Amino acid sequence: MVMEYNPGIQLLRPRVDFDNQGYWDGIKQHKLIFQKCKYCGLLIHRPRPMCPRCNSMDMEWVPSMGKGTVYSWVNFVYANAAYPGIKVPYLVVVVEMLDGVRIVSNMYDVPPDEIYVGMPVEVVFDDIADDLTLPKFKRREV
Amino acid sequence: MYDQYLARRYRTTVRPRVEDYKIKDNVAIVGIGQTEFSKNSGRSECQMACEAIKAAVEDAGLNIEDIDGLVKYAMDYTDEMHIVSALGIPDLNYFGECGWGGGASCATILHAATAIASGAANYVVCYRAMNERSGARYGRAPGVEQIMIAPNDHYGYLMPFGLATPPSWVAMFATRYMYEFGATVEQLGWVSVVCREYACMNPKAMFYGRPITLQDYMESRMIVEPLRLYDCCLDTDGAVAVILTSAERAKALKQRPAYILGATQGIATQGEMMTSYYRPMISILPESWYAGQELWRVTGLSPKDVDVAQLYDAFTPLIPMQLEEYGFCGVGEGVAFCEGGDRIRLGGEIPCNTSGGHLSEAYIHGMNLIAEAVRQIRGTSTAQVEDAEISLVTGGLGVPTSAVLLRR
Numbered sequence: 001m002v003m004e005y006n007p008g009i010q011l012l013r014p015r016v017d018f019d020n021q022g023y024w025d026g027i028k029q030h031k032l033i034f035q036k037c038k039y040c041g042l043l044i045h046r047p048r049p050m051c052p053r054c055n056s057m058d059m060e061w062v063p064s065m066g067k068g069t070v071y072s073w074v075n076f077v078y079a080n081a082a083y084p085g086i087k088v089p090y091l092v093v094v095v096e097m098l099d100g101v102r103i104v105s106n107m108y109d110v111p112p113d114e115i116y117v118g119m120p121v122e123v124v125f126d127d128i129a130d131d132l133t134l135p136k137f138k139r140r141e142v
Numbered sequence: 143m144y145d146q147y148l149a150r151r152y153r154t155t156v157r158p159r160v161e162d163y164k165i166k167d168n169v170a171i172v173g174i175g176q177t178e179f180s181k182n183s184g185r186s187e188c189q190m191a192c193e194a195i196k197a198a199v200e201d202a203g204l205n206i207e208d209i210d211g212l213v214k215y216a217m218d219y220t221d222e223m224h225i226v227s228a229l230g231i232p233d234l235n236y237f238g239e240c241g242w243g244g245g246a247s248c249a250t251i252l253h254a255a256t257a258i259a260s261g262a263a264n265y266v267v268c269y270r271a272m273n274e275r276s277g278a279r280y281g282r283a284p285g286v287e288q289i290m291i292a293p294n295d296h297y298g299y300l301m302p303f304g305l306a307t308p309p310s311w312v313a314m315f316a317t318r319y320m321y322e323f324g325a326t327v328e329q330l331g332w333v334s335v336v337c338r339e340y341a342c343m344n345p346k347a348m349f350y351g352r353p354i355t356l357q358d359y360m361e362s363r364m365i366v367e368p369l370r371l372y373d374c375c376l377d378t379d380g381a382v383a384v385i386l387t388s389a390e391r392a393k394a395l396k397q398r399p400a401y402i403l404g405a406t407q408g409i410a411t412q413g414e415m416m417t418s419y420y421r422p423m424i425s426i427l428p429e430s431w432y433a434g435q436e437l438w439r440v441t442g443l444s445p446k447d448v449d450v451a452q453l454y455d456a457f458t459p460l461i462p463m464q465l466e467e468y469g470f471c472g473v474g475e476g477v478a479f480c481e482g483g484d485r486i487r488l489g490g491e492i493p494c495n496t497s498g499g500h501l502s503e504a505y506i507h508g509m510n511l512i513a514e515a516v517r518q519i520r521g522t523s524t525a526q527v528e529d530a531e532i533s534l535v536t537g538g539l540g541v542p543t544s545a546v547l548l549r550r
Contacts, residue, residue, distance in 0.1 A: 011302050012297070012298075012301040012302050013298075013302065014298030014299065014302055015294060015295050019295070020295060020298070045420065046295070046299055052412075071419075071424075072315075072318035072419070072424065073314070074313040074317060074368075075366065075367035076304060076310060076367075077363075077364040077365065077366065077367055078363065078364065078366070080281070080282060081281055081282070081307050081309050082304060082310075083283045083305075083306040083307075086304040090304055092303050092304060092305040092310065102420050103299070104300050105303055112367070117317065117318070134302055134303065
């Protein structure tokens with residue numbers, strides 16, 4: 001695994017609330033799911049209480065294909081501008097999922113000098129602590 | 143790729159009639175004041191706020207007793223009650239605060255001008271005071287010892303992955319921008335070099351007397367790739383205040399008034415606090431586009447009428463991106479516009495950030511840019527644009543933002 005953590009400094013936990021509980025529960029069970037409007041079919045990320053297209057509040061959780069491409073990336077080099085709980089260098093990426101939404105994540109297996117926009121990736125799940133599982137991405141063969 | 147972007151339309155049908163816009167020509171900035179800009183002020187933010195306000199009042203030729211309105215940034219740690227008590231303002235009839243970090247800068251002017259144009263107040267102060275260098279620095283991750291849970295829902299999708307600081311949030315836009323438009327870091331470097339040139343003309347700038355070359359820029363240390371040290375703004379202790387009143391009252395005061403042609407705000411949908419990564423495009427700044435469209439609509443002017451601009455420059459990529467969104471050049475042309483620097487230098491098409499800006503003068507969350515926009519109208523800038531008539535200043539971006547257009 002590429003990312004290394006600094007012992008003693010915990011990662012921030014997501015704020016779980018009424019609107020996003022389903023998403024984070026899914027991650028805990030190693031399932032990447034997205035919110036979908038039952039009425040108009042719009043796929044939505046981040047989760048929210050109302051469909052921004054048709055204003056329906058009738059939503060469901062649908063499984064993601066789990067695959068996408070790197071849409072943008074940054075490489076944390078300078079420790080003072082990084083999160084202290086993670087050792088630099090580390091990558092953060094925006095992934096454009098084949099499902100049609102984007103999510104922010106880390107690369108699981110790619111060192112900073114190999115990243116590029118358009119890299120095909122697929123989701124993996126990183127059980128970092130008892131109370132923290134995060135969706136990460138690894139290189140995908142095409 | 144840009145279809146969705148280029149198809150966007152400003153919804154003028156939902157806006158009030160232009161002839162009902164009461165701010166234009168009826169309100170002016172009549173006083174500016176500031177403390178020194180330093181790495182360690184050695185005093186409280188409240189004291190610096192009071193010093194800057196007092197200086198602005200004296201600059202205008204007013205008395206403390208004249209102030210009846212105060213507009214602050216939501217992020218400012220000082221508050222109206224302490225300011226009123228410390229300055230000895232007898233009473234205050236109008237007060238409020240503007241949100242979204244540096245996006246509040248020109249918004250404070252809009253709120254103050256609205257109060258004056260509507261008859262709710264006579265003399266309104268807008269200010270920003272911060273020990274941002276010696277205290278909590280914005281470029282650092284939030285207090286990890288205290289906060290275990292991301293401070294709100296949207297941070298929960300970023301901070302657990304370590305995407306925790308402003309330079310990284312903007313770097314994410316920059317990577318995609320450079321990919322889509324074929325821009326290079328060398329081209330971005332010119333923004334930094336030109337701002338430093340302006341700072342070297344401004345004795346009050348933190349980087350006065352410290353010029354840099356493009357090579358210095360390229361050799362500066364990487365912060366969050368692709369952004370380097372000289373892509374990032376300063377951290378500053380200091381305060382800046384301005385005071386507004388009606389155009390009629392302005393005539394009797396000490397300084398040449400900087401009349402407000404327009405002051406606007408903008409929020410675009412699918413936005414987040416500097417991390418709007420879920421939109422059709424992230425290589426643009428839709429909030430700035432909306433604030434700009436409204437500014438051109440209410441003023442009846444266009445970018446070609448503007449003589450000088452102070453564009454909010456927390457990070458270098460934001461200047462070319464704003465040049466595009468405010469209409470000084472086309473989509474994707476901003477970085478090439480800045481290459482070599484001549485078009486944003488004195489004598490160029492649109493001289494930008496003539497005090498040195500946040501990159502090289504000081505980082506007072508946009509308020510120092512407003513003061514410089516006023517100095518350009520007065521003819522007192524250290525990098526004066528000859529016969530400047532129309533002066534643009536913009537608010538922080540990647541966040542709900544704001545803009546002001548001033549005239550002589």
